[in-house]
Amino acid sequence: MEKKxxxxxxxxxxxxxxxxxxxxxxxxxxxxxxxxxxxxTAGSLADAIKPPCAEHPFGTDxxxxxxxxxxxxGARTSLSSTFVLVFVIFAVGTVLGVVSGYFGGWxxxxxxxxxxxxIAFPGLVLAIAVAGMLGASTRNAVIxxxxxxxPKYARLARSLVMKIRHTDFVAAATxxxxxxxxxxxxxMFPNTITTLVITAATDIGSMMMELAALSFLGFGAQPPTPxxxxxxxxxxNFMQSAPWxxxxxxxxxxxxxxxxxxxxxxxxxxxxxxxx
Amino acid sequence: MGKKQLASRLLQMLIVLLGISFLTFLLTYLSxxxxxRNMYTAAGIxxxxxxxxxTRDEMGFNDPFFVQYFRWLGNCLRGDFGKSYSLxxxxxxxxxxxxxxxxxxxxxSMVLMLAVAVPLGVLSAVHHNKPIDYIVRAVTFFxxxxxxxxxxxxxxxxxxxxxxxxxVVSSGGTFKDLLLPSVTLAVAMSAKYxxxxxxxxxxxxxxxxxxGARARGVPERKILWGNVFPNSLxxxxxxxxxxxxxxxxxxxxxxxxxxxxxxxxxxxxxxTSADYFLVQGYVLWVSVIYxxxxxxxxLSYNYIDPRMRLRR
Amino acid sequence: xxxxxIKNVDISYGKNVTVKNCSLTLEKGEICSIVGESGSGKTTVxxxxxxxxxGGGKVTAGDIVYEGRSLxxxxxxxxxxxxxxxxxxxxxxxxAMMNQTRxxxxxxxxxxxxxxxxxxxxxxxxxVAMLERMRLPDCDRIMRSYPFQLSGGxxxxxxxxxxxxxxxxxxxxxxxxxxxxxxxxxxxxxxxMDLRDEYGTSIIIVTHxxxxxxxxxxxxxxxxxxxxVDQGDRHHMLNETDNAYTKLLLDAVPSLGGxxxx
Numbered sequence: 001m002e003k004k005x006x007x008x009x010x011x012x013x014x015x016x017x018x019x020x021x022x023x024x025x026x027x028x029x030x031x032x033x034x035x036x037x038x039x040x041t042a043g044s045l046a047d048a049i050k051p052p053c054a055e056h057p058f059g060t061d062x063x064x065x066x067x068x069x070x071x072x073x074g075a076r077t078s079l080s081s082t083f084v085l086v087f088v089i090f091a092v093g094t095v096l097g098v099v100s101g102y103f104g105g106w107x108x109x110x111x112x113x114x115x116x117x118x119i120a121f122p123g124l125v126l127a128i129a130v131a132g133m134l135g136a137s138t139r140n141a142v143i144x145x146x147x148x149x150x151p152k153y154a155r156l157a158r159s160l161v162m163k164i165r166h167t168d169f170v171a172a173a174t175x176x177x178x179x180x181x182x183x184x185x186x187x188m189f190p191n192t193i194t195t196l197v198i199t200a201a202t203d204i205g206s207m208m209m210e211l212a213a214l215s216f217l218g219f220g221a222q223p224p225t226p227x228x229x230x231x232x233x234x235x236x237n238f239m240q241s242a243p244w245x246x247x248x249x250x251x252x253x254x255x256x257x258x259x260x261x262x263x264x265x266x267x268x269x270x271x272x273x274x275x276x
Numbered sequence: 277m278g279k280k281q282l283a284s285r286l287l288q289m290l291i292v293l294l295g296i297s298f299l300t301f302l303l304t305y306l307s308x309x310x311x312x313r314n315m316y317t318a319a320g321i322x323x324x325x326x327x328x329x330x331t332r333d334e335m336g337f338n339d340p341f342f343v344q345y346f347r348w349l350g351n352c353l354r355g356d357f358g359k360s361y362s363l364x365x366x367x368x369x370x371x372x373x374x375x376x377x378x379x380x381x382x383x384x385s386m387v388l389m390l391a392v393a394v395p396l397g398v399l400s401a402v403h404h405n406k407p408i409d410y411i412v413r414a415v416t417f418f419x420x421x422x423x424x425x426x427x428x429x430x431x432x433x434x435x436x437x438x439x440x441x442x443x444v445v446s447s448g449g450t451f452k453d454l455l456l457p458s459v460t461l462a463v464a465m466s467a468k469y470x471x472x473x474x475x476x477x478x479x480x481x482x483x484x485x486x487x488g489a490r491a492r493g494v495p496e497r498k499i500l501w502g503n504v505f506p507n508s509l510x511x512x513x514x515x516x517x518x519x520x521x522x523x524x525x526x527x528x529x530x531x532x533x534x535x536x537x538x539x540x541x542x543x544x545x546x547x548t549s550a551d552y553f554l555v556q557g558y559v560l561w562v563s564v565i566y567x568x569x570x571x572x573x574x575l576s577y578n579y580i581d582p583r584m585r586l587r588r
Numbered sequence: 589x590x591x592x593x594i595k596n597v598d599i600s601y602g603k604n605v606t607v608k609n610c611s612l613t614l615e616k617g618e619i620c621s622i623v624g625e626s627g628s629g630k631t632t633v634x635x636x637x638x639x640x641x642x643g644g645g646k647v648t649a650g651d652i653v654y655e656g657r658s659l660x661x662x663x664x665x666x667x668x669x670x671x672x673x674x675x676x677x678x679x680x681x682x683x684a685m686m687n688q689t690r691x692x693x694x695x696x697x698x699x700x701x702x703x704x705x706x707x708x709x710x711x712x713x714x715x716v717a718m719l720e721r722m723r724l725p726d727c728d729r730i731m732r733s734y735p736f737q738l739s740g741g742x743x744x745x746x747x748x749x750x751x752x753x754x755x756x757x758x759x760x761x762x763x764x765x766x767x768x769x770x771x772x773x774x775x776x777x778x779x780x781m782d783l784r785d786e787y788g789t790s791i792i793i794v795t796h797x798x799x800x801x802x803x804x805x806x807x808x809x810x811x812x813x814x815x816x817v818d819q820g821d822r823h824h825m826l827n828e829t830d831n832a833y834t835k836l837l838l839d840a841v842p843s844l845g846g847x848x849x850x
Binding site: 491494 | 638642643664667669670671676679681684685686688689690698699703750
């Protein structure tokens, strides 16, 4: 255990970006503290479309709401939905993949054909279709993107399981009477965990952008909930008069994605030295 | 790829297409909103409940699910994808009209992407771990983290609003109209593809035959362009095929931003207006395009690599 | 003047010194065998001679002198003239050292045209002629084949043919027979010996098989963990040496009817 801790802490990049990521999460959690009196959803039209100033560091939007507050509160929406999304994809994909790889036969065939269907379609398009059909909301956006993204994890998990499926030690365990559940939890899942966690960590950034894209198109978070993607959409119409409306939310997405991408990359360097 | 393999692959594609068609139909069937009501509202009429029910009967919306599904499927096979309510035209016509602009956009983006990604990727791989490599890696890292809709908006802000160089709204006709949308798409895609080129070339560079060629005194440039690069093309073409998928998806967002008259824009509007037939038609068409592209990529791969051709 | 002198050479990968204080002298027409197990550094040494150390490897001490010239100070152009012409290398799997997606003939032509300014047709003919001189059957078919279409033994013989195209004064062989079955191994070994007899080529052969090493080598060097632990001629290796490791290697050679040669 001692050696493991050192591996994580000795990687400077990992430490730096973990701290940055933590700061971002903290900013979201401590939003009320950071924004003080400014509310992300209430604003008076008298304050509408004010450029950045002391009172409103990021300016205000068309409804007079403080954009700084909306960006910080927006972190809550973006971060929470992204984490849920990544977790769901990870969980569903891994379970289906392990089951598919372990049991083989028609279970494998069915799961893989469904996965093929999802992959046979450009992800964002299907996600738009699903989200559009189910009705626009953050929850449905998460469902939509999960639906098109789980195959990647399932395939990965499946191939990892299949690598050890027919090895001798697995056969030995079966012969000595290990029950299926035991086999799955004790042998199959642990073999897949590391690779899949790395994949999930490096996917956080891109999943966040997909969610933002859906919201941007109007299929995700609904107003007045502050969400970076939908804020960009609102800013679209005011580009000439109030460019700050779209610069800051976009910047927020960019910075957050950069931090989490770096975190994921560093995590991969630590856990999987084979990666160049 | 042998004939048998090709046949089984085509069969697979058919099954997947059927599955997708079923899934989309199921989705639209289950979703809230009434196409008939929407149709009337779009025409400016405020219908009574009886009128709605009567129209529903007439158009077959009250029939059981599978009847509706097979009816629709049968029509599709005959080339009739139904009629769009929101735009009051046959779906086929609408899709056909928008297909070429989207393809143009996709192609242009791909060309831009290749023009940037290939040289940078090769450069980065050949000068592995030297300053230029680090620069390219840093740039691509940021490029991959940029949301493409933000890039599009920023480009509009600078080139259209501030500098007034290019039109904001594209009619899909001229080169000027294509430029900003394709640059927007190309930015994120180049970043990703550059990394892939770099990885592929790096892997080839560490092959045994490179050492062998060096041992025979063959000059580095000949090794790189005569051997390493052609061999890297094989995985790169596959990756290119996959990026077509991302491109097709990415066009949705970009087309909306630039009001570009393509398939993606059409789809988003169709979904917002709950224009079911249009959405279903769109999903089917894009699936087919995507699968055909991937099939072509796989076929070409099998043809280019002599190991696949001869090791039968 | 000796043909090749490796003088007190250290080879490092980053901070890791993998070969320490290696010294070896080779005269014209001599065959030297370097023996050792995997990881002993024997391949590293031989690759260092041609400047082919993989990823980050460098000679950090000592010198390698070929015909009076230090090989550590050569320019790229000088290397291109030397490699494949004055000094050639033969690898464990010659097939893998060729581009798998190209015909052997095209790889050969590319090689020949690096050293001579002749047309593709002439280069092709020269390639066929060389394969014939190495007594390979059906040379035209071989030129028109891909590496994976030949057997291991054929690939090695093609590799030797290519290596001998310009009658190099020094031939470096990195485990040339390790991937072959015993019969083919014997053929290849004999071919090497003939090269020395016919062309006067000096050879350094790296192998893990002390039997092959003793049979071929006028001089035998034993390496372990990056250092030379024993050297001498055949007689010394088999009869005189006290070195425990050498004796261990000797025991590993399968003996047939009491005799220990290949």
